[in-house]
Amino acid sequence: MYDAIVIGGGPAGLQAALTLGRMHRSTLLLDSGQYRNGTVQHMHNVIANDGTPPAEFRATARAQLSEYADVEIRDAEAQALGGVAGDFVVSLPGGASASARTVILATGVADELPPVEGLAELWGQGAYACPFCDGHEHAGKPIAILGGAARAEHLISLLGRIVGKITVVPVGESYTDEEVAALEARGVRVSRTLVESVGRAGDDVVVRTADAEHEVAGIFVASGTMRQRAPFAEQLGLGMLESGAIEIDDFGRTSVPGVYAAGDLAHRASLPGPMAAVMMAATAGQLAAVGVIQSLIAADH
Known part of the structure; x- marks a missing residue:
């Protein structure tokens, strides 16, 4: 039983895993290998990484995460998600599964051109x-x-x-x-x-x-639209916004206790839509991880 399972290996998921790892919370990061900026050659408007290839950014982040004993990374696509706060179960390929007390959704969106x-x-x-x-x-x-x-x-x-x-x-x-x-x-x-x-x-x-x-x-x-890349918001019945994104509060909490969301797939109701930027996604991941840590502390006391 992990403290948290982070689904998604982009900036939001990587930052969430780092924050959880630094607080010695057992974390499983699931990375499907699908990224919204997967075809992009260079990131821009990312301080200290302006012009960095996204693949290089992810590789550096994963190398740094490998230094944290409490963070495990699996290159696997989560197929289904169910359960309740304190006991979520993620179905994995080949009939495997993993359980966690909390979940952070960071699967992002896909552009519909x-x-x-x-x-x-x-x-x-x-x-x-x-x-x-x-x-x-x-x-x-x-x-x-x-x-x-x-x-x-x-x-x-x-x-x-x-x-x-x-x-x-x-x-x-x-x-x-x-x-x-x-x-x-x-x-x-x-x-x-x-x-x-x-x-x-x-x-x-x-x-x-x-x-x-x-x-x-x-x-x-x-023109064009975006859609949730993964089915988990629908599977869990999460509250959604008119933009098609998951509704969250300042710490990434969704309408379902124990489920958090970060990155392009979610935003607060005060915003007209998700802020599609690497820095914003990473910030959202950190805030969601802080929300998870707060909830775990409360549950343990």
């Missing part, structure tokens, strides 16, 4: 979602924004002072005349025809529509 030919192949290496993570690398360069007008305007506000010429291209549904006028008033080029495909053009990217090809340095996607 719009159905554009070639977009999945470019994701993280030519096509992006986060201006904070990838905007600076396109400073002064032409870019394309794919998606709905309202979200495109938000990206223009963030990227306009950084990048060069911006071309906005609709996905799935053409812009209205009013939307075209509003976008053009922001000083950007607007395509009136839908994106048909995207692909490589040497070091650049080409966006193809019915009547044009736009060669740009990179694409920022202003």
